[in-house]
Amino acid sequence: MRIMHDILATACSTLCATVAAAAPDAPARLVLPLDGTTFYVNTMAFSASGDQLCLAGTDPDDMATTTVHFLLIDRVRNAVAWRTKLAVPNDLANIHPVKCLVAADRVYVLANADTSLSPPIAETQTHVIAFDLHGKRIASARVDVPGMSQYGYAMAESPDGLRIAGYTRDRGGPAERYGTYSVTLDATLRPTGAPVVRKNGTYAYPLDARIVGDSLYVAGRFYRAEARDDDFGTYAASRLRTGDGYVWSTPTALVWNMDNEIAVGADGTSYSLGSDRKTTTLAVVPPDGKARVPLTYRSAFCATDAIAPYGEGIVAVRQPCTGKEGYALVSIAAATGKEERLTAIPGEPLHVATQGPIWAVLARENGSTLVLHAGTGDLRQAAYH
Numbered sequence: 001m002r003i004m005h006d007i008l009a010t011a012c013s014t015l016c017a018t019v020a021a022a023a024p025d026a027p028a029r030l031v032l033p034l035d036g037t038t039f040y041v042n043t044m045a046f047s048a049s050g051d052q053l054c055l056a057g058t059d060p061d062d063m064a065t066t067t068v069h070f071l072l073i074d075r076v077r078n079a080v081a082w083r084t085k086l087a088v089p090n091d092l093a094n095i096h097p098v099k100c101l102v103a104a105d106r107v108y109v110l111a112n113a114d115t116s117l118s119p120p121i122a123e124t125q126t127h128v129i130a131f132d133l134h135g136k137r138i139a140s141a142r143v144d145v146p147g148m149s150q151y152g153y154a155m156a157e158s159p160d161g162l163r164i165a166g167y168t169r170d171r172g173g174p175a176e177r178y179g180t181y182s183v184t185l186d187a188t189l190r191p192t193g194a195p196v197v198r199k200n201g202t203y204a205y206p207l208d209a210r211i212v213g214d215s216l217y218v219a220g221r222f223y224r225a226e227a228r229d230d231d232f233g234t235y236a237a238s239r240l241r242t243g244d245g246y247v248w249s250t251p252t253a254l255v256w257n258m259d260n261e262i263a264v265g266a267d268g269t270s271y272s273l274g275s276d277r278k279t280t281t282l283a284v285v286p287p288d289g290k291a292r293v294p295l296t297y298r299s300a301f302c303a304t305d306a307i308a309p310y311g312e313g314i315v316a317v318r319q320p321c322t323g324k325e326g327y328a329l330v331s332i333a334a335a336t337g338k339e340e341r342l343t344a345i346p347g348e349p350l351h352v353a354t355q356g357p358i359w360a361v362l363a364r365e366n367g368s369t370l371v372l373h374a375g376t377g378d379l380r381q382a383a384y385h
Contacts (some may be wrong), residue, residue: 027375028078032362033057034069036310036370044353050182051076053353053360053374055111056097058085068095070109072135082135087113089127089142093117106138107131108165110152115328118178124159126152126166128189141189146197146283148242151204154218156211161186162204165209165216167202176228177200182216182242188366196244201225204233210264212287216240219270219285220262222249232256237270237285244339248289260303261316265309266355268349273316274330275302282314284334295337301330308354315342315379316357317349327362331379344382345373 001070025342034057039056053073066366068086074184086109088095109129116122125144143152147168153212154165161184170177180202183195191304205222219237227233235254239247254260258274258281265271268287273280279298284292301318308315319327331340347363350370354360360374375382380384 005017023332027373028075028321030073030078030080030372030374032071032370032372033080033083033372036364036368039069041351044102044351044360045100045102046353046355046358050071050355050358050376052081052102053372054100054102054107054109055109055362055372058096066094067365068111070097070100070131070233072107072133073374079300081133083192084131084135084137085271086129089125091111091115092125093122094098094249097125098153099155101157101204105133107133108155108162110155112151122167124149124151124169126164127151128152128162128164128185130189139187139189143183143185144191145183145195145280147179147181150181153203153207154209154216154369156213158184159194160184162189163211163216163256168197168203169202169204169311176186176223177226178204178223179225180216180218180240182240196242197242198240198246198339199225201227203236203238206260206262208264208270209261210266210268211242212266212268214242215268216242216266217268217270217287219264219272220250221256221260226246226314235260235274235283236274237272237289237291239268239287239289244256250285250289250291252283252285252291253294253296254283257302260305263307263309263314264281267311271309271314273298273304273307273314275304277302280333280337282337298336299339301328307353308352308356308361308380309358315352315354317352329379340380342379344379347371 003318055071056233063176071083072081074081092113097111099110101108114122130139149169152166165182179199181197195358209218221233223233235252254274260274270285272283279294283294302321303319305317328343329349347365351362
């Protein structure tokens with residue numbers, strides 16, 4: 001009898017744990033103090049605990065002047081902890097946030113700024129700004145790396161400081177010269193040593209990148225060290241050491257004339273989703289660089305605005321190929337390419353972020369209201385009580 005009791009208790013414990021893991025918390029709904037008709041979100045990211053979420057984006061006015069908004073969301077209180085506007089650095093034309101990071105006692109935003117609004121003569125600089133958890137700006141700096149233009153695309157805290165990664169671009173004759181850089185900054189955002197610059201090509205838009213430990217995982221459109229104006233690059237994924245050193249590179253199935261979105265997960269797995277209005281292609285490259293067989297299939301969805309790792313695949317913000325319907329939230333299984341439209345979140349989705357079982361969806365309701373929906377568990381079962 002005791003043995004049977006133990007067996008039943010173990011089975012119940014396992015089953016209950018499985019059900020509890022699958023059952024989602026009731027999602028929280030938070031109206032944001034932003035203009036839902038014009039605001040464009042560039043980045044959303046959770047803190048390590050998932051209790052906080054940083055959000056940065058741009059909002060152009062009637063004169064095409066862009067304002068950058070930066071917010072910290074307190075998910076425990078379901079409230080905006082603070083918000084601020086990012087000023088354009090002196091003598092520069094604009095600023096574009098790329099990534100935000102909620103650290104133990106700081107919140108960072110990584111941004112690229114142009115010297116001119118005229119692309120032929122514009123150069124680009126990378127800037128990083130640090131705030132305390134109460135929204136007070138405590139440090140800011142330009143990331144000083146050799147090259148005509150620098151573009152930052154990833155940052156992470158490490159035991160030796162804040163690591164930044166990006167690429168450089170120089171012009172020489174008919175060709176542009178590309179390289180990849182990484183640099184470590186101290187608490188005052190000053191470099192702790194010389195930047196590591198690899199002048200052997202780089203990834204440029206569209207791309208995504210993530211620093212995991214001592215490695216930089218990056219995927220997107222790759223350009224050789226020297227590329228002419230008519231060079232469209234090739235799509236691939238790579239792993240590099242932030243302290244210098246090459247680990248692997250793997251080509252992916254996307255091509256330049258697709259509508260492409262890229263996401264790199266917390267373990268370094270890259271997900272690349274492309275559409276040419278006839279078919280959709282999903283390419284997955286795990287941290288070991290051994291790419292899975294790409295999936296190409298017909299889909300009811302074409303344009304994609306955002307993707308994020310989700311369960312055994314990704315969740316994407318996609319627009320139907322036909323009709324005048326707005327964007328939809330769609331889950332895609334990495335093993336089969338099966339797509340499922342997720343309807344639990346009201347409004348039109350604009351952006352999505354995930355961290356394990358935690359998710360956040362920024363949506364537009366009634367044409368102008370921006371609402372942040374956030375929760376834990378299966379998005380298919382998300383339900384407001």
